[in-house]
Amino acid sequence: MKIAVLPGDGIGTEIVAEAVKVLKALDLKFEMESALVGGAAYEAHGHPLPESTLNLAKAADAVLFGAVGDWKYDKLDRPLRPEQAILGLRKNLGLFANFRPAICYEQLVGASSLKPELIAGLDILIIRELTGDIYFGQPRGRRTAVDGHFPGAEEAFDTMRYSRPEIERIAHVAFQAARKRNKKVTSVDKANVLETFQFWKDVVTDVHKEYPDVELQHMYVDNAAMQLVKAPKAFDVVVTGNMFGDILSDEASMLTGSIGMLPSASLNSSNQGLYEPSHGSAPDIAGKGIANPLATILSAAMMLRFSLNQEAAAQRIEAAVQKVLAQGLRTPDIYSEGTTKVGTAQMGDAVVKAL
Amino acid sequence: MKIAVLPGDGIGTEIVAEAVKVLKALDLKFEMESALVGGAAYEAHGHPLPESTLNLAKAADAVLFGAVGDWKYDKLDRPLRPEQAILGLRKNLGLFANFRPAICYEQLVGASSLKPELIAGLDILIIRELTGDIYFGQPRGRRTAVDGHFPGAEEAFDTMRYSRPEIERIAHVAFQAARKRNKKVTSVDKANVLETFQFWKDVVTDVHKEYPDVELQHMYVDNAAMQLVKAPKAFDVVVTGNMFGDILSDEASMLTGSIGMLPSASLNSSNQGLYEPSHGSAPDIAGKGIANPLATILSAAMMLRFSLNQEAAAQRIEAAVQKVLAQGLRTPDIYSEGTTKVGTAQMGDAVVKAL
Ligand SMILES: CC(C)[C@H](C(=O)O)[C@@H](O)C(=O)O
Ligand SMILES: CC(C)[C@H](C(=O)O)[C@@H](O)C(=O)O
Numbered sequence: 001m002k003i004a005v006l007p008g009d010g011i012g013t014e015i016v017a018e019a020v021k022v023l024k025a026l027d028l029k030f031e032m033e034s035a036l037v038g039g040a041a042y043e044a045h046g047h048p049l050p051e052s053t054l055n056l057a058k059a060a061d062a063v064l065f066g067a068v069g070d071w072k073y074d075k076l077d078r079p080l081r082p083e084q085a086i087l088g089l090r091k092n093l094g095l096f097a098n099f100r101p102a103i104c105y106e107q108l109v110g111a112s113s114l115k116p117e118l119i120a121g122l123d124i125l126i127i128r129e130l131t132g133d134i135y136f137g138q139p140r141g142r143r144t145a146v147d148g149h150f151p152g153a154e155e156a157f158d159t160m161r162y163s164r165p166e167i168e169r170i171a172h173v174a175f176q177a178a179r180k181r182n183k184k185v186t187s188v189d190k191a192n193v194l195e196t197f198q199f200w201k202d203v204v205t206d207v208h209k210e211y212p213d214v215e216l217q218h219m220y221v222d223n224a225a226m227q228l229v230k231a232p233k234a235f236d237v238v239v240t241g242n243m244f245g246d247i248l249s250d251e252a253s254m255l256t257g258s259i260g261m262l263p264s265a266s267l268n269s270s271n272q273g274l275y276e277p278s279h280g281s282a283p284d285i286a287g288k289g290i291a292n293p294l295a296t297i298l299s300a301a302m303m304l305r306f307s308l309n310q311e312a313a314a315q316r317i318e319a320a321v322q323k324v325l326a327q328g329l330r331t332p333d334i335y336s337e338g339t340t341k342v343g344t345a346q347m348g349d350a351v352v353k354a355l
Numbered sequence: 356m357k358i359a360v361l362p363g364d365g366i367g368t369e370i371v372a373e374a375v376k377v378l379k380a381l382d383l384k385f386e387m388e389s390a391l392v393g394g395a396a397y398e399a400h401g402h403p404l405p406e407s408t409l410n411l412a413k414a415a416d417a418v419l420f421g422a423v424g425d426w427k428y429d430k431l432d433r434p435l436r437p438e439q440a441i442l443g444l445r446k447n448l449g450l451f452a453n454f455r456p457a458i459c460y461e462q463l464v465g466a467s468s469l470k471p472e473l474i475a476g477l478d479i480l481i482i483r484e485l486t487g488d489i490y491f492g493q494p495r496g497r498r499t500a501v502d503g504h505f506p507g508a509e510e511a512f513d514t515m516r517y518s519r520p521e522i523e524r525i526a527h528v529a530f531q532a533a534r535k536r537n538k539k540v541t542s543v544d545k546a547n548v549l550e551t552f553q554f555w556k557d558v559v560t561d562v563h564k565e566y567p568d569v570e571l572q573h574m575y576v577d578n579a580a581m582q583l584v585k586a587p588k589a590f591d592v593v594v595t596g597n598m599f600g601d602i603l604s605d606e607a608s609m610l611t612g613s614i615g616m617l618p619s620a621s622l623n624s625s626n627q628g629l630y631e632p633s634h635g636s637a638p639d640i641a642g643k644g645i646a647n648p649l650a651t652i653l654s655a656a657m658m659l660r661f662s663l664n665q666e667a668a669a670q671r672i673e674a675a676v677q678k679v680l681a682q683g684l685r686t687p688d689i690y691s692e693g694t695t696k697v698g699t700a701q702m703g704d705a706v707v708k709a710l
């Protein structure tokens with residue numbers, strides 16, 4: 001079992017170090033190899049996703065990823081910016097299925113913006129298609145408008161698109177995930193406006209015929225953004241495209257109030273995967289030793305489950321995280337009165353001890 | 356002053372009747388003429404936006420719009436569905452600037468999903484571009500994929516696009532609105548992925564040079580969806596494209612907990628406008644006399660302000676709405692213990708009395 005470890009920028013290095021610590025404590029046989037990615041790779045090699053890093057990721061069974069990005073790279077040309085590394089990894093590894101659980105931990109209900117009764121016990125799974133849609137559609141660029149409101153003016157454009165097999169495979173992933181949960185899928189579209197998402201709706205409806213035991217609901221994206229606020233617990237599995245999934249999965253994570261706790265997995269069709277926390281590189285707190293490593297540690301658990309076929313080890317990690325929460329240990333982002341404030345490394349050590 | 360009154364479907368007829376009642380009580384000279392739109396127009400004339408309705412709207416100074424749509428039209432071909440009426444009106448009247456205030460009324464703080472301290476006193480203004488973006492971009496449709504992950508497969512596609520003058524005019528609207536408020540504009544984009552929104556960001560930055568007294572912040576749409584949940588009061592004016600604005604303005608309205616209270620205005624460059632509540636046609640409660648008419652009544656106030664140059668009358672209506680809330684009158688959607696439950700017509704009558 002080979003793991004590519006890509007810590008990246010900002011707090012990435014600190015939180016990945018803790019996840020590696022936890023993995024090493026498991027007494028499983030992994031080969032782990034690290035490489036630079038994002039801004040760190042740009043500074044060392046002039047590119048956010050150097051050939052060598054990409055090859056390492058391709059050759060691995062799984063990638064443990066920290067976070068990339070910093071304001072200081074904002075002025076770079078787009079192909080050199082840190083985020084391009086993550087887009088490049090998704091595309092080159094074919095990681096089309098992104099799993100973003102939004103879970104509200106019992107002990108952290110108070111951290112949510114929402115009233116406790118609306119959020120306590122929340123456990124929804126957002127499945128975002130990750131290699132299609134307007135993220136990668138061609139053509140895109142700048143040109144002179146030939147029609148529209150201002151023909152002759154300078155304009156920029158992008159292409160949204162989905163093909164039938166792309167929608168089919170993500171729909172299967174969603175229905176299969178729902179089967180192991182509460183058997184309800186909400187497919188989010190904008191079929192009332194977009195051709196792409198009328199097609200999405202049609203194809204998801206077709207695939208659903210193979211899953212009569214799972215309930216399928218269609219919802220417009222604007223309504224979904226509202227219902228997540230109004231009654232998040234009414235959802236089970238949410239499946240949607242790359243662009244809408246980007247927005248809704250972030251909204252859903254923030255609803256829980258503890259985005260520092262939320263892992264994510266991005267898989268391809270051979271279960272090779274990239275695992276990363278749902279939060280970003282947080283340059284403002286980087287290097288201070290206060291970042292919450294739990295989202296990354298829980299991402300490592302997902303990695304064991306989905307790509308390395310080590311369910312027991314995954315559960316050991318998840319139980320250990322529950323235990324440190326129950327012990328009252330909290331990094332500053334989830335701290336509240338009456339709990340014990342700890343730093344990044346202390347939190348990692350506590351998880352290792354609780355294993 | 357000529358007002359086209361388009362009640363539409365579902366609760367549309369009930370809530371517009373109350374707004375008309377309030378307008379008539381003002382003793383101003385309007386000419387009001389009604390027409391069918393949406394499903395109602397489809398049933399009578401075979402089209403959701405008949406020529407006659409469109410001509411009436413074009414000839415008016417302002418359109419007072421209720422709501423359109425019902426599940427029963429879901430199976431119609433897209434060009435015949437009720438929502439096409441609203442898209443057609445926006446396009447034909449050139450209503451590019453959509454104003455969606457998200458206000459949390461002091462008396463209704465409890466109706467929000469959010470903790471009171473996060474939402475009390477909220478007063479933000481979302482300005483959504485309404486005639487461009489992927490809503491109207493050409494080409495769009497279905498075809499055989501020539502590249503992408505599955506060349507040869509059936510695919511659907513749409514075109515996102517913005518031209519410089521389209522972005523400039525909405526940016527001016529936003530900066531000018533911010534000048535009358537707290538002088539802060541948040542421009543929401545996805546410049547890290549989309550050519551269209553890198554251009555958006557560049558053009559908004561250019562226009563900002565003319566408004567040195569207004570603070571400009573750029574934010575990615577995924578982050579905006581999070582920050583609205585985390586700290587909605589940190590925003591003042593939010594400006595964004597048609598698609599992102601659709602999602603974020605609905606999210607923001609729902610945060611207030613009282614979407615039945617929120618008006619909207621859609622204006623063109625000659626201040627001709629369409630005014631409608633932020634909520635939909637609610638077919639589930641149509642005909643029961645329990646819908647909240649206040650969003651529509653407040654939309655009529657916006658109409659007086661923006662299109663009919665009657666600021667004093669607008670303020671009279673807004674003060675009357677405050678008064679009925681202070682009296683404790685509530686339709687079921689905003690009812691809470693200790694207040695007085697009233698129906699649609701009673702609420703309209705109370706506003707008239709309070710004028
Ligand atoms: C960094 C950015 C390109 C990326 C995306 O939009 O997918 C991020 O927001 C995410 O969700 O992983
Ligand atoms: C009905 C639909 C076409 C419309 C839109 O997407 O613009 C609606 O959601 C709105 O926001 O007015």
